[in-house]
Structures are given as C-alpha cells and as structure tokens.
Amino acid sequence: MTDMLIRRLRYWMGSARRSEALREEMELHLAEKEAELEADGMTAERARAEARRRFGNFGRKHEESREIWMTRFWPELAQDVRYGIRTMIANKAFSALAVLSLALGIGANTTIYSLMESILLRSLPVADPEPLVVLNWHSRPPQNASKEWVHVMHGVQGMAWPGDKGAMVSGMFPYAAFETLRAENPVFSTLFGYFNGLHHNLAVRGQATIASTEYVTGEYFRGLTVSPAAGRLIDSDDDRPGAAPVAVISFAASQNRFGGPPSAIGQSILVDNIPFTVIGVAPPEFFGVDPAAALDLYLPLHTNLLVDGAEAARMYPDGNFYWIEMMGRLRPGVSMAQAQAALAPRFHQWVATTATTGGERAKLPALMLNPGAAGLGSLRRQYSKPLYVLLTMVGLILAIACANIANLLLARAAARRREMAIRLSLGAGRFRVVRQLLTESVMLASLGGAFGVLFAIWGVRALTLLFSRAQENFTLHAELNWYVLGLTAALSVVCGLLFGLAPAIQATRPDVMPALKNGRGGGPRRRAQHVLVVAQIAGSFLILVAAGLFVRTLNNLHSVQLGYARENILLFSVNARQAGHRDPEIASFYADLRKRFESIPGVSSATFSQSSIIHAGLAGRTIMGTMKIGAVTMHGARVMGAGPRFLTTMQIPILAGREIDDRDQPGSRAVAVISERLARTYFENENPVGRRITLPDEKRDLEIAGVSGNVRYGGLKNEEESAMTVFVAVSQFSPDRVTYALRTAGDPLRFVQSVHEIAREADSRIPVTNVVTQAAEIDRTISREITFAKLCTGFAVLALLMACVGLYGTMSYNVARQAGEIGIRMALGAQRGAVVWMVLRRVLLLAAVGLAISVPAALVASRLVKSFLFETRPNDPGTLALAGVVLVSAAILAGYAPARRASRIDPLSALRQE
Amino acid sequence: MGRKAQKNDSLPGSLDMLILRTLSRRDLHGYGIVQFIQQSSDNELLVEEGSLYPALQRLELNRWIEGVWGVTSSNRRARIYKITAAGRKQLAVETRKYAKLTLAIARVMGA
Structure with missing residues (x-):
C-alpha cells in the first residue's frame, strides 16, 4: 500500500515528463499502424483516418492512462466543486440564507477579533519590541479608608489604577527616581522616560491648532529603536535645560501642516507661543508607546520648563511628586525577572529616602516590571x-x-x-x-x-x-x-x-x-x-x-436626573492662556468673547465654565481642599467654576438670590452660588444668601449670592453626593482653558461656523476645539x-x-x-x-x-x-x-x-x- | 455518473490477462502487443487499441510489467514492456480464473 503511494508520488513528481513519454508512445503506435495499413495498400490519408478510428479517442485515452497513476484527488475535487456550484445555484434561497447568516457570523467574529488583535496582541511598530519593559510601582491601599491617605506620593500627574488585592499601581515616578535608575544600569541598555503633555497650541505659519504632545527624554527614540522618516530624532544633547528648543512631529502632522516630511525639517513652529525648530519626522506607523494615543508632537523633556513654566520647574527637584513614566530596553541575555531583581532594591533604597513620616515608611511603593513590547497597558486594562x-x-x-x-x-x-x-x-x-x-x-x-x-x-x-x-x-x-x-x-x-x-x-x-x-x-x-x-x-x-x-x-x-438641559446646547473649548493671554486680561478676554457669542442670532444665551458639567472634576484646574461655613467643614461638596449666565444657559433653576454674572470680575468680591441640597444641609431653613464660605487652601472667602437647583456634578455614574455644588466665578480663579456653552434655537451644530468666525476675529492664534453638542458630550461618557x-x-x-x-x-x-x-x-x-x-x-x-x-x-x-x-x-x-x-x-x-x-x-x- | 475505466472487451478483465500472456512470450512495445493479440487470435479479438495504454499503466503501477526505453525494428524509440515475476504469478492466477469461467460456461452451453 505504502509502496504504491510512493510510486504514485514519484510518478506525480515527474508527471509532466511521464505524460510526454506516454504521448510519444501512443503516437508511435498510430504511426506504426498507419504504416502497416499503407503497406496493405491504403492511401496515406485513409490509413491515417483508419488508424485513428481503431485507436479510439486519443486525448481521452491519454487522460485515462495518466489518471491510473495520479490519485484522483484533484480531478475529483474539481468535480465536487463543479457539482457543489450546481447544487448551490439550484437551491438559491437556501444558499443565500446560509451564506448570509455565515457572513454575518464570520464578519462579526472578524471585526471583534481584529479589535482584539490591535488592542490586546499587537506589538509596538518598532524594530525590536521584545526586550522592552515598562516600569511600574505598586503599594498597599490605605488600611482604613477614612484615614488620611498617607503616602510618599504627595502629588501625581497621571493615572493610577487598581492592581491585585486592592493595591494601587501606577507608572508615574519622580524625576529623581528616573535619574537614579538611569545611572549605571546593569540590566538595561537604555532607560528612557516620557510624560503625556496633553494638548498644546501648535502654530505653523500663523495657523493654530491643538496638538497632542509627548515630552520625551533624550534616550526615548534610541531606546525604542525608531528611525526618522526625515531629519533626525531627539537625542540626549537636545534634552538639557537651556538647549535649543527642537521638536519632532508625527508623519501625519508633517503631511497636514507642511505638505510632507522633507518640507517640515528646519521649519519654525510655535508651541504655546514658544518658538521651536522641527528637526525630524517620526515614521508613519509610529504612535508613541501608548496604543490609544495619536501624538502629533514630541518635545525634549526639559522643554517643559519653557512651555509650562514655573509649574514644571517645581516638578524636577520634588522627590514626592510623581509625573514621569519610564520604559527600559533589556540588555541581550537579561530576563525581565533578573532586571526586576536588580532594580527593585535600588528603587527601594531611593524611595526610602523620600519618606518623612512613619506612616509613609510603612507602605513604600515597590518597583514592578511589566512586558513593554505591546506598549502601555491602558487600553488593554x-x-x-x-x-x-x-x-x-x-x-x-x-x-x-x-x-x-x-x-x-x-x-x-x-x-x-x-x-x-x-x-x-x-x-x-x-x-x-x-x-x-x-x-x-x-x-x-x-x-x-x-x-x-x-x-x-x-x-x-x-x-x-x-x-x-x-x-x-x-x-x-x-x-x-x-x-x-x-x-x-x-x-x-x-x-x-x-x-x-x-x-x-x-x-x-x-x-x-x-x-x-x-x-x-x-x-x-x-x-x-x-x-x-x-x-x-x-x-x-x-x-x-x-x-x-x-x-x-x-x-x-x-433617565438619570441631570438637573440641567441636555438638548439645544453647543459646547466648545478655548484656551487663551496657551496663546499667550495672561491674568488679569485673560478674564476680560473670555468675558468679551462670551458677549460676542451671545450676540449670534439664534443664540439665546452664552456662558463658559471650567469644563462641561459632565466632565466636571476631570478637566481643567480643580479647586479642591476643605471648605468651611464658619467653623463647620462641608463634606462632599464640589466646586465648579462658571461664567456669567451659566444657570440660565443650562436651564438650572435659580431658587434664591442671583446667578453669577458680569459683575463678578477678578477684582470684585468673590461670590458663590450653592445648590439647594447644600443649602438645605448646612443652612436648613435659613436663607443662605449673604452668608460666607471659606476656602482655606485658596485663602479666600466667598459670599453666597444665590441658590440653584440640584445638578448632577460630573459623570452619570457618579454616585457620591453629587448634588452638593458650589458654583464660583471662574474669572476670579485665574482660568486657563474654558468651555463655552451656547443655548441655541434648533440644531446647535448649525452655529459652528459662526463660532469659528467670531473666535478667529477675537484672536486667530486660538483654535476652537472639542466642538460638540451637550447631548453628544454626555453620550460620550457612556459610549x-x-x-x-x-x-x-x-x-x-x-x-x-x-x-x-x-x-x-x-x-x-x-x-x-x-x-x-x-x-x-x-x-x-x-x-x-x-x-x-x-x-x-x-x-x-x-x-x-x-x-x-x-x-x-x-x-x-x-x-x-x-x-x-x-x-x-x-x-x-x-x-x-x-x-x-x-x-x-x-x-x-x-x-x-x-x-x-x-x-x-x-x-x-x-x-x-x- | 462519472467516468469509470472503460472495458470494451467482451470478457471483463481479460485485456490485462491477454497483455500478460503476450509479454510472457516476448518483450514488446505497445503496438507490438496489439498486433500480436490480433494475429494470434486470427483477427477474432479486436482490441480497441487506445484502451491498451490505460491497461499498460495499470499493470505497471501494480508492478506486474515493467517498461524500459528501447528501439523498435524500424529503429524508433519506444517503450518496451517486459513481464515481472509478480506479473507471471498474476498471469497464473488469471489463467486459472479464466479456465474455471470458460469451463463453467462450456458446461452450461453443452447441457
């Protein structure tokens, strides 16, 4: 049996040659027959015809002879397929139904799987992603939730997320930790840092847009093994205080803003009004280390001293402020476990020096390495x-x-x-x-x-x-x-x-x-x-x-009760500070802009606030800390910075007093409007208007000017006592970015064009961003x-x-x-x-x-x-x-x-x- | 219903036997085999000549015969077939079967 299989196989290998030999053999047969018939006295022509007649169908015999050797698999498969097609055509309804339902099923699976592949499985698009590791730390949660959170991390810029057994995990470190680990590192060939600079105003030849920005250390591109699409990438010499400010832009940005990578090189750009020179363009497939991000701009880490100013200068020396993220590239032959064993004690030693109290020393963060080939895990989580x-x-x-x-x-x-x-x-x-x-x-x-x-x-x-x-x-x-x-x-x-x-x-x-x-x-x-x-x-x-x-x-x-209007409101954001406006002029700039928006025909009222209500507490500067009424500390109240006519525009009822209006300017008496729930809780049946709220951290007193209806502060799922809100005048709190809200007649999106025109008239350096209806903004949070x-x-x-x-x-x-x-x-x-x-x-x-x-x-x-x-x-x-x-x-x-x-x-x- | 190997001769399987028998006398190429069968049957057995070739392939696949390149009497290149030891055994088997069958038929016809 196997012998025959091997013989068949050997035949199959030489099948073209064998087929030719067979043909030759059969043709010889015909020729000999013909010769014989001719010798018997037939004409050449008749002899040929007769020879052929006696032989039978030449092609078919040739085919049959070949088939003896060939397994019949392929020809039979072709036969099956032909038959299958006939059957399918004969049963059109059945076939269509079957194909349709399978197409839907397979299509759905392919779709979900391709999402999974991109989110959970795919490696970073860099030359050699395997040896990359992400540095994280984890620490035990506070034993008792009511106790003050005692931790060496006094401040953080970035995300922390829950780990195993309620531990807190984060990828943010103080700058000194990065320097400590970078010096004489035996396990990493490169250790590089970066942090998300969020949005900045990027002006190219007078055209301003918002650019999503990453600050990166000088080792970043080398550590990731990325090569530029044009020019050169940021290196260690660029990342020093006082170095010439240079920038690398994404491939997409180079196309959109400069018409292609080569023409971007050497160009001058303004980032929040600070001049930078474009030195290079990242390759088209590169998106940074976070698969969820779409970065436009890479800046050397230390340029945040220029862009973010004094705030940034405070971050570098502060060993208790956590803000920089790190990734390392393992040296050849070093495993992640070995690296962990080598670095964890060094980090522990360093972080112990930053603890000042016994409580802080009791739960120091511990270093933890994670695979980094697929980039950061925020999307995966x-x-x-x-x-x-x-x-x-x-x-x-x-x-x-x-x-x-x-x-x-x-x-x-x-x-x-x-x-x-x-x-x-x-x-x-x-x-x-x-x-x-x-x-x-x-x-x-x-x-x-x-x-x-x-x-x-x-x-x-x-x-x-x-x-x-x-x-x-x-x-x-x-x-x-x-x-x-x-x-x-x-x-x-x-x-x-x-x-x-x-x-x-x-x-x-x-x-x-x-x-x-x-x-x-x-x-x-x-x-x-x-x-x-x-x-x-x-x-x-x-x-x-x-x-x-x-x-x-x-x-x-x-069906969650919002307490404010959802329909017929247009939202958009403006950041005048990034375009160079400063206190106190910025407040009047925003106030003036509001009046211009309000004058658009079809807009019944306009206002602005720190952020949209649904994103309150997540965007913009948050005003936190204790609030007191006399000696009584308020619990669970949230502050929201709002501009004039906020309650009117959002259709939040004014129950007593007045809402915040144009009288509330940076120099004037600081006022607050409190929500009904807050008023009931702390003033019971008294009239709160004229009473005072103290913000010790902000060093100021607010006079209560009015009482509003209850509003759901923040997201829809926010279960905390979200109805206790203190509205303050945003212009009295040195605003940076503000979100405008226009109450419109009919579809809010019809007014987008006018908004852009008015904003350009006011200051062409300021892009209008995040234009969205209130309804869509709310739906976004529950997408x-x-x-x-x-x-x-x-x-x-x-x-x-x-x-x-x-x-x-x-x-x-x-x-x-x-x-x-x-x-x-x-x-x-x-x-x-x-x-x-x-x-x-x-x-x-x-x-x-x-x-x-x-x-x-x-x-x-x-x-x-x-x-x-x-x-x-x-x-x-x-x-x-x-x-x-x-x-x-x-x-x-x-x-x-x-x-x-x-x-x-x-x-x-x-x-x-x- | 598909194309089954065609057997055009009156006795099923007899073509294989005839080829084996022919080759047991002398080595021959394809045309020579047909000629031999026709001559030795006094032109009574007319083989559909084309059918010879699938049969030859089948026999070769089973290692009953073996084809080698040689030269005909008219000095042309041809595949000359010779019977193998296994082929001789097979011929004996088929001859016995055939004898039984013809005997049985003869009895019926004679009765």
Whole structure:
C-alpha cells in the first residue's frame, strides 16, 4: 500500500515528463499502424483516418492512462466543486440564507477579533519590541479608608489604577527616581522616560491648532529603536535645560501642516507661543508607546520648563511628586525577572529616602516590571474585558449560524436522500459521498467567509468610530491584516466542516433500501435536528438576556436626573492662556468673547465654565481642599467654576438670590452660588444668601449670592453626593482653558461656523476645539454602554432570526414527514385547531427545553458582566422574563406557518401519497 | 455518473490477462502487443487499441510489467514492456480464473 503511494508520488513528481513519454508512445503506435495499413495498400490519408478510428479517442485515452497513476484527488475535487456550484445555484434561497447568516457570523467574529488583535496582541511598530519593559510601582491601599491617605506620593500627574488585592499601581515616578535608575544600569541598555503633555497650541505659519504632545527624554527614540522618516530624532544633547528648543512631529502632522516630511525639517513652529525648530519626522506607523494615543508632537523633556513654566520647574527637584513614566530596553541575555531583581532594591533604597513620616515608611511603593513590547497597558486594562464579552457573544452567534445551517442541511439531506442512496448503490464509496457533501458545505462557508470579510471591513470602521467616541484623544489602530484574515479563513473552513460533517454522515448511512423505497427519513435525523434547535434557542436566549441587561442599563443611564438641559446646547473649548493671554486680561478676554457669542442670532444665551458639567472634576484646574461655613467643614461638596449666565444657559433653576454674572470680575468680591441640597444641609431653613464660605487652601472667602437647583456634578455614574455644588466665578480663579456653552434655537451644530468666525476675529492664534453638542458630550461618557446596548441588540435580533429560521425549517420538515399521519388523524375527525396545537406543542416543548438549559446558564454568565451594568442586577427578573417572552413568541411565530400548513393538509391526497 | 475505466472487451478483465500472456512470450512495445493479440487470435479479438495504454499503466503501477526505453525494428524509440515475476504469478492466477469461467460456461452451453 505504502509502496504504491510512493510510486504514485514519484510518478506525480515527474508527471509532466511521464505524460510526454506516454504521448510519444501512443503516437508511435498510430504511426506504426498507419504504416502497416499503407503497406496493405491504403492511401496515406485513409490509413491515417483508419488508424485513428481503431485507436479510439486519443486525448481521452491519454487522460485515462495518466489518471491510473495520479490519485484522483484533484480531478475529483474539481468535480465536487463543479457539482457543489450546481447544487448551490439550484437551491438559491437556501444558499443565500446560509451564506448570509455565515457572513454575518464570520464578519462579526472578524471585526471583534481584529479589535482584539490591535488592542490586546499587537506589538509596538518598532524594530525590536521584545526586550522592552515598562516600569511600574505598586503599594498597599490605605488600611482604613477614612484615614488620611498617607503616602510618599504627595502629588501625581497621571493615572493610577487598581492592581491585585486592592493595591494601587501606577507608572508615574519622580524625576529623581528616573535619574537614579538611569545611572549605571546593569540590566538595561537604555532607560528612557516620557510624560503625556496633553494638548498644546501648535502654530505653523500663523495657523493654530491643538496638538497632542509627548515630552520625551533624550534616550526615548534610541531606546525604542525608531528611525526618522526625515531629519533626525531627539537625542540626549537636545534634552538639557537651556538647549535649543527642537521638536519632532508625527508623519501625519508633517503631511497636514507642511505638505510632507522633507518640507517640515528646519521649519519654525510655535508651541504655546514658544518658538521651536522641527528637526525630524517620526515614521508613519509610529504612535508613541501608548496604543490609544495619536501624538502629533514630541518635545525634549526639559522643554517643559519653557512651555509650562514655573509649574514644571517645581516638578524636577520634588522627590514626592510623581509625573514621569519610564520604559527600559533589556540588555541581550537579561530576563525581565533578573532586571526586576536588580532594580527593585535600588528603587527601594531611593524611595526610602523620600519618606518623612512613619506612616509613609510603612507602605513604600515597590518597583514592578511589566512586558513593554505591546506598549502601555491602558487600553488593554480598559477594553480587554468588554472585548472578551463581545467575542463570546459573536462566537455564540457563529455557533448558532452553524447550527442553523447544519439544521437546514439535515432537512435538505432528506430531500437528497434518494440521490445519496442512488449514488451509494451505484457503487460510490461512502467516503467519496461524504467528501462531496463536505466540499459543498466548505464552499458555502468560504463564500460566507468572503462576504464576512466585507462585513468586517465595515464593522471595524463602525466600531472604531463607536469606541473612539468614548474619549477625545483616543485612536484605535485596528485593521484587517493578514493575521486576522488568516484566522477568518481558518474559521470559515472549520465552520464548514463543523456544520457539514453531521449531516453528511447522516445522509450516507448505509440503510440504503428504505430510502430508495419511499424517500422518507427515520428517527436519528429528527433527534439531531431537535438537539440543534434546542441549542439555538438556548444560545439566543443568552444573547437576548445580555441585550436586555445592556439596554436596561442604557435606559437607566438616560433617565438619570441631570438637573440641567441636555438638548439645544453647543459646547466648545478655548484656551487663551496657551496663546499667550495672561491674568488679569485673560478674564476680560473670555468675558468679551462670551458677549460676542451671545450676540449670534439664534443664540439665546452664552456662558463658559471650567469644563462641561459632565466632565466636571476631570478637566481643567480643580479647586479642591476643605471648605468651611464658619467653623463647620462641608463634606462632599464640589466646586465648579462658571461664567456669567451659566444657570440660565443650562436651564438650572435659580431658587434664591442671583446667578453669577458680569459683575463678578477678578477684582470684585468673590461670590458663590450653592445648590439647594447644600443649602438645605448646612443652612436648613435659613436663607443662605449673604452668608460666607471659606476656602482655606485658596485663602479666600466667598459670599453666597444665590441658590440653584440640584445638578448632577460630573459623570452619570457618579454616585457620591453629587448634588452638593458650589458654583464660583471662574474669572476670579485665574482660568486657563474654558468651555463655552451656547443655548441655541434648533440644531446647535448649525452655529459652528459662526463660532469659528467670531473666535478667529477675537484672536486667530486660538483654535476652537472639542466642538460638540451637550447631548453628544454626555453620550460620550457612556459610549461603552451605548456601544454594548447597540451591538447586543443587533446580535440578539440576529440570533433570534437564525433560531426562528432553524425552528421553521425543522417544523416544516416534520410536518412534511408526518403528512400521512396528520392526514389519517384528520380523516378520523381531528379538528384543524387540534392539528395546529399538535405542531405548536412541539415548538413550545423545544423552546421550553432550550429555556430550561439556558436560564441557569444566563444566571451564571450575567454575573460576569456585572461591572458593565448600571442600577441593574445581573439576574434582573424583569429582563429574564422579557427575554423569555420574546423568545417564546418568536418561536410560536416561526412554528405557526408550518402548523397552519399541517392543518390544511387534504386527508385524501396525503393518504394517496402514502 | 462519472467516468469509470472503460472495458470494451467482451470478457471483463481479460485485456490485462491477454497483455500478460503476450509479454510472457516476448518483450514488446505497445503496438507490438496489439498486433500480436490480433494475429494470434486470427483477427477474432479486436482490441480497441487506445484502451491498451490505460491497461499498460495499470499493470505497471501494480508492478506486474515493467517498461524500459528501447528501439523498435524500424529503429524508433519506444517503450518496451517486459513481464515481472509478480506479473507471471498474476498471469497464473488469471489463467486459472479464466479456465474455471470458460469451463463453467462450456458446461452450461453443452447441457
């Protein structure tokens, strides 16, 4: 056997040569025959014709001879494919349905997977990312939450996030820690630092825009192994106090602002009015070390002394202020564990010197290295869980799609049973027939996969948009690369085999005779169909429940009482300080600008504040510290800096006194407007107007000028006593960036053009940024919930549809199969209603079994998504009940058509067929 | 239903046997085999000549015969086939089968 295989293989290797030899041999035969016939007295012409006639079909014989050697695999595959195409064309409706549902399933999987690939798996686009490590620290949480937070970290600029067992983890360090670790580092070939400079005003040839900026140390580009697209990158000589200010810009920025990398080199730019020279352009694929970021500008670390001024100068020497982030490149042969062992004691030694009290010494931060090949983990932390949830869901959908097609194939196998039986009885091998059926299903799946890629192209775009609405300054570098497409192709083939195998084996069961006799199937197929339908119902129920929970969460979020207007308000931000405006002129600049905006026809009122209300406390300068009324300290009150007419514009009711207005200027008496809840809590029934609030940290007294309605301060999910708000006059608190709000008649976005014109007139150096409606700004904060609700609703509809198609197919098949039985029943006097009920009863039974399986599963699974829910319990009985009702109604709907058909069976014709 | 190997002779499988038998007498090339069969049957057995070649390939695949390049009497390059030891055994098997079959048929016809 193997001998023959090897001989075949050897033949196959030399097949072209062998084929030629065979032809030569056969031609010789013809020539000799011809010669013989000619010798017998035929003319040359007749001899040739006769020789050919006796030989038979030359080409075909040649082909047959070759086939003896060739395994028949390829030619037969071609035959199967041809046959498959014919079958698909013959069953257009079936094929379209199967391809469509697979395309949706595979497309959804490809989309989610490409997001996962870009967020969770992909390495930084640098030459050698593997040896990169990120430096973090972690420290124990405060033992007692009510105690003051005692920590060597007195201040931080950046993020900390929860680690294991409630520990606090962060990637920010004091500058001195960076210097200490950088000096004589035995484990890193390079250690480099950076920090996010957020947005700065970037003016190129008088055109100002906002640029997202990263401050980087001189080792940054060398450590990352990045080569410039043009010019040179920042090196150690550029990163000294007093060095000539230079900048590297992103590839995209070079194209948008200079018309290409080469023309950017040597150009002069203004960053917050400070002149810099562009020395280089980063390569197009480079986005920094944070996959979520889209940086425009890289500046040497020490230039923040020029741009951010005195504030920056204070950060360098302060060993208790945490602000710089670090990454290192391991020396060849050094593992991350070795590096950790070498550096942790050095960091500990250093950080111990910064502790001043026993409390601080008790929980010093400890150094912790993490893999850095994929860049910073902020995106991964944020999205890994949602993505796994989504992946599970789309996986479930694909499984339902496969079950569906398997089901349809089973039903169709009934129709093709005679065909199969004929093939088998004519001597086709069972394997051969199974293979042909599998070829058909893999073809369906491949077609589904191909269309799925089209869906995915659209899906990746749509999802990137959905996700990136979550925050400004967020970019997703998702794409359909070869890695993802390869997975899609593999998925398609596996699906094809998965849903094709069972029906194929069923269809070729060796009991040929009964099928040849009457063409009707037996029990096992029906059982298989029922199992599939039950699985589909169970799967769709899970997705329905998830959709229900997320929609409910979204509803809860949307019905949160804001206390201020959501519609007809246009928001946008302006930063005059970055364009060179200073106190006290900046306050009058903002006030003047407000009046100009208010004069736009169709704008009923205009105001400005530190930030939008929904982002209060997150953006702009926060005014914190204790607040006192006399000797009483206020707890849980938040400060919001607002401009004139804020309450009017936001439609927050003024309950007493007045709101902040144009009288409240930098020099005048400092005033506050407090919310009703605050007034009730600290003044009970007295009139608070005219009383005083003290801000010891800000060294000032505020006179209460009015009382407002309660407002939800900050985000929608902010559970703290968010209704206790102190509005202060933003112009009295040395504002930097402010957010304007215009109350408009009709669509707020119609006024964007006028806003830009007015701002340009006022000062062309100041870009207007983050233009958005209030409603969109609020929705942005719950974009994850909106995304989930939308996606899951879509998924649920899809799953339900597929389950219904499966149910419908199964029931139709059953009714057709039982036509005789039903006919007899009706002949014996069964009412139509009874027949309908007979079919529906089976539908309900299947649905009930499906539900019985999936309700416990849903109870368990929904707990996993608990953290995504808002004011909704994971086992919310209302949602479960609703999902159940929807499912059963859909099942009845799907079963009704076959039931009705059953009740219309004409007993006579049914019996005649039997 | 597909293309099965065609067997145009009246007795199924007999072409293989005839080729083996021919080659057991002398080594021959394709045309020579056809000629030999026709002549020795007094032109009673007309082989569809093209069918010879699939049969030769089948026999070679089974290692019953072996083809080597040689030269014909008219001095042209040709593949000359010779029977192998396995081929002789196979010929014996087929001859026995054939004898049984013809005997059985003869009995029926004679009865």
